[in-house]
Amino acid sequence: QAQRFRALLDLCKRRGFLFQSAEIHGGLRGAYDYGPLGVELKKNIAQSWWRRNVYFRDNVVGIDTSIVTPHNVLKASGHVDEFTDALVDCLLTKERFRPDKAPPINFKQDKGQSSGKISIHSPDKETAKLWEQKIQNELAPGAVVTRQGKEVLLHVKEMTTTTYGKQSGSIVLETTSGSNLTIPYHGYAEPATNSPFLTDERPFNLMFKTFLDPIDPIDRVIKTTIENNTSDARTIRDQVDNVLRPSTVYLRPETAQGVFINFNQVMRTMKTKLPFGIAQMGKSFRNEIRLEHAIFRTPEFEQLELEYFTAPWESSAWFQYWQKDRLAWWLEHANNKGDIRTRNHEADEMAHYAKGCMDVEYKFPWGWGEVEGVANRGNYDLTQHMKATGENFEVLEDKPDVSSHLKETALVTSVPQEPTRFVPTVIESSCGLNRALLAFLCDAFQQVQEPGKESRTVLKLHPRFAPVKCAIMPLTGNAEFQPYVEKVARSLRRQGLYTVIEAQKLRIGKRYYRHDEIGTPFCITVDHQTLEDQTVTIRDRDTAEQHRIPITDVSSIINEKIWG
Numbered sequence: 001q002a003q004r005f006r007a008l009l010d011l012c013k014r015r016g017f018l019f020q021s022a023e024i025h026g027g028l029r030g031a032y033d034y035g036p037l038g039v040e041l042k043k044n045i046a047q048s049w050w051r052r053n054v055y056f057r058d059n060v061v062g063i064d065t066s067i068v069t070p071h072n073v074l075k076a077s078g079h080v081d082e083f084t085d086a087l088v089d090c091l092l093t094k095e096r097f098r099p100d101k102a103p104p105i106n107f108k109q110d111k112g113q114s115s116g117k118i119s120i121h122s123p124d125k126e127t128a129k130l131w132e133q134k135i136q137n138e139l140a141p142g143a144v145v146t147r148q149g150k151e152v153l154l155h156v157k158e159m160t161t162t163t164y165g166k167q168s169g170s171i172v173l174e175t176t177s178g179s180n181l182t183i184p185y186h187g188y189a190e191p192a193t194n195s196p197f198l199t200d201e202r203p204f205n206l207m208f209k210t211f212l213d214p215i216d217p218i219d220r221v222i223k224t225t226i227e228n229n230t231s232d233a234r235t236i237r238d239q240v241d242n243v244l245r246p247s248t249v250y251l252r253p254e255t256a257q258g259v260f261i262n263f264n265q266v267m268r269t270m271k272t273k274l275p276f277g278i279a280q281m282g283k284s285f286r287n288e289i290r291l292e293h294a295i296f297r298t299p300e301f302e303q304l305e306l307e308y309f310t311a312p313w314e315s316s317a318w319f320q321y322w323q324k325d326r327l328a329w330w331l332e333h334a335n336n337k338g339d340i341r342t343r344n345h346e347a348d349e350m351a352h353y354a355k356g357c358m359d360v361e362y363k364f365p366w367g368w369g370e371v372e373g374v375a376n377r378g379n380y381d382l383t384q385h386m387k388a389t390g391e392n393f394e395v396l397e398d399k400p401d402v403s404s405h406l407k408e409t410a411l412v413t414s415v416p417q418e419p420t421r422f423v424p425t426v427i428e429s430s431c432g433l434n435r436a437l438l439a440f441l442c443d444a445f446q447q448v449q450e451p452g453k454e455s456r457t458v459l460k461l462h463p464r465f466a467p468v469k470c471a472i473m474p475l476t477g478n479a480e481f482q483p484y485v486e487k488v489a490r491s492l493r494r495q496g497l498y499t500v501i502e503a504q505k506l507r508i509g510k511r512y513y514r515h516d517e518i519g520t521p522f523c524i525t526v527d528h529q530t531l532e533d534q535t536v537t538i539r540d541r542d543t544a545e546q547h548r549i550p551i552t553d554v555s556s557i558i559n560e561k562i563w564g
């Protein structure tokens with residue numbers, strides 16, 4: 001699986017889907033640029049989402065709100081105080097983890113002894129190799145380190161707690177030269193517990209903070225500290241916070257808050273009535289503790305979010321509707337339906353205000369990972385912004401009723417009999433665009449081995465997602481083919497379909513394979529027969545079958561195949 005994933009990333013780089021950002025300057029961890037094909041794929045996924053959620057409905061509208069968000073908005077929403085992840089430091093390797101992501105490190109004692117082995121368990125052999133190197137090169141050069149599959153073992157001669165209550169001590173390791181190597185450690189709780197080297201958890205705010213201020217905040221901080229002549233860290237922090245607060249802004253950590261604060265503006269301008277939705281796609285930013293698996297977890301990412309506002313008595317029914325509908329979108333576009341599943345959150349996993357939460361998960365090469373969350377957020381967000389601003393987000397229903405869509409649904413709860421005023425409930429679906437792109441790439445990536453031929457790659461992307469929809473190929477360099485090639489290309493381009501002309505002097509079969517590799521679903525060939533009867537061949541990527549069709553039918557046939 002790891003090797004297959006590497007081959008996929010290699011393809012992404014080689015064929016222009018994904019580049020390491022700022023590579024010529026040494027790159028930046030977690031930052032990626034989308035190349036010419038990546039940008040098409042990303043746009044196509046987003047477009048399919050927008051079509052399904054906005055254009056195909058009467059009651060969903062779009063919005064595009066500012067990324068730079070004032071402190072007050074995110075204070076009211078709870079993000080300033082609560083948008084935190086727990087962080088632990090590994091005292092052995094100096095790396096930082098979310099506790100649930102930390103590799104289990106065990107001290108296995110020999111019976112009744114303080115000697116034994118420290119074992120570090122990694123998710124795969126590659127990671128284990130990295131740990132082995134890190135320990136040998138940085139942490140404990142000379143120590144005896146062995147590796148068994150995914151486990152790295154350090155041989156401990158003795159482990160002592162000098163100050164037991166204060167959780168510190170030293171480990172005496174066996175070395176390759178036979179001498180001893182003593183390394184200090186901290187954070188030791190009890191011998192033989194699971195993680196003797198991971199510090200206590202501490203909260204870590206995930207938002208990127210910055211300042212709208214023509215004066216460099218560092219200069220303000222220096223000035224304040226000098227003027228106040230304070231040496232106590234806590235006091236300095238409070239003073240600095242006060243000085244910087246008026247210019248503090250954040251890069252939004254989700255697109256949703258921009259929707260909530262515009263609730264009244266949208267209702268007013270679009271004359272929307274419950275239930276209705278506001279869709280937004282755009283960038284969000286999180287200062288993640290650990291960046292992982294290429295674009296799976298990055299500091300800068302894109303979200304496709306839909307906030308659907310409902311009357312409270314309909315909220316459970318709409319929550320169920322959106323769980324089904326979002327799963328249906330994922331399944332419709334994936335080849336391997338078994339690699340997509342849903343998972344309901346346990347009560348202790350959810351935000352305190354949430355009434356229910358379901359994740360859509362994809363089976364990535366390293367295991368199941370969240371790609372989308374669907375949540376019943378109650379009316380918490382709107383209420384918080386009302387409290388902070390005095391703006392009234394209540395809706396009046398003169399004759400409370402049940403949406404026609406839900407008449408048969410048992411989940412609708414008691415409908416009030418008289419006019420009712422309330423703050424709407426929000427059902428949210430929040431899909432990570434970059435994670436969707438990665439999941440659909442993993443799903444599509446197939447290495448084909450035909451007898452007697454070199455192995456090759458076919459990217460079986462859904463035709464809607466494929467970056468290039470159609471490649472048009474003159475069979476040879478014969479100049480008479482050219483007007484037909486251009487005619488077909490024009491008819492497709494007018495329909496908004498990304499079409500390329502593939503006129504290189506390569507065998508036609510080679511040209512087909514090059515397009516299979518980037519997922520182009522259809523190749524059109526102009527040949528001698530075209531000159532006689534105005535027909536071309538259309539080749540299907542997945543079946544490799546070819547049919548002759550009239551030139552005038554090309555764009556309608558391809559449109560039909562893509563959109564169904």
Ligand code: ATP
Binds near residue numbers: 302
């Ligand atoms: P995780 O548990 O993986 O950190 P989350 O539960 O914090 O995700 P949400 O807040 O529900 O994520 O965000 C909605 C979606 O946004 C996620 O399902 C995911 O697809 C995407 N997403 C969140 N954080 C990132 C990130 N750092 N990089 C890429 N996509 C992300």
